[in-house]
Amino acid sequence: MARLVMVIDTRKCVGCMDCVVACKTENNVPEGFNRDWITTEVLGKSPNLQMEIRSERCNHCDNPPCVYCCPTGASHIHDYGGVILVEHELCIGCKACLASCPYDARFIHPDGYADKCTFCIHRVEKGMNPACVDVCPTHCMYFGDIDDPESRVSKLISTRKYHTNIPEAGTKPQIYYLT
Ligand code: SF4
Numbered sequence: 001m002a003r004l005v006m007v008i009d010t011r012k013c014v015g016c017m018d019c020v021v022a023c024k025t026e027n028n029v030p031e032g033f034n035r036d037w038i039t040t041e042v043l044g045k046s047p048n049l050q051m052e053i054r055s056e057r058c059n060h061c062d063n064p065p066c067v068y069c070c071p072t073g074a075s076h077i078h079d080y081g082g083v084i085l086v087e088h089e090l091c092i093g094c095k096a097c098l099a100s101c102p103y104d105a106r107f108i109h110p111d112g113y114a115d116k117c118t119f120c121i122h123r124v125e126k127g128m129n130p131a132c133v134d135v136c137p138t139h140c141m142y143f144g145d146i147d148d149p150e151s152r153v154s155k156l157i158s159t160r161k162y163h164t165n166i167p168e169a170g171t172k173p174q175i176y177y178l179t
């Protein structure tokens with residue numbers, strides 16, 4: 001079975017925010033909210049400082065607290081690719097999942113349900129990439145099946161150094177940042 005992940009090369013990301021705009025447009029994300037965002041972090045010790053620019057979103061965790069805490073089953077693991085999704089009709093807007101997510105990846109949509117990145121599953125199930133991946137002008141984002149040893153994402157994380165965000169939270173995040 002496929003396990004869909006994203007690999008992002010922080011050495012190629014320039015922080016242009018095209019991914020953020022593409023997501024808002026593709027998913028009709030309401031004004032004042034975002035499903036993805038840019039984070040910058042200064043790493044290293046002076047004088048050897050380096051700024052990492054990261055395109056961040058829901059990490060589609062392998063151990064997702066947002067799914068385990070949901071009282072209605074709205075928050076769930078999709079049967080294709082292990083993507084974490086929210087069934088809008090089942091969501092009662094209780095915000096338990098917002099509180100459980102260490103990445104602050106969720107928000108309550110003005111229509112009353114918990115919302116966040118879906119890895120553009122509506123595109124992916126048609127064989128396309130998430131919108132953010134396709135629009136990136138530096139081609140720093142890769143999307144694919146980490147269970148397939150021949151996939152680009154598998155080859156990248158087996159040959160490059162990488163980190164994930166807040167691994168100590170134990171959520172097993174599935175976005176890998178190449179360094
Ligand atoms: S990043 Fe947050 S919302 Fe996404 S799967 Fe992990 S815990 Fe859930």
Ligand code: SF4
Pocket residue numbers: 066069070071072073074075086090091092093094095096097098113114
């Ligand atoms: S806000 Fe919705 S998806 Fe989140 S825990 Fe409550 S019912 Fe589940």
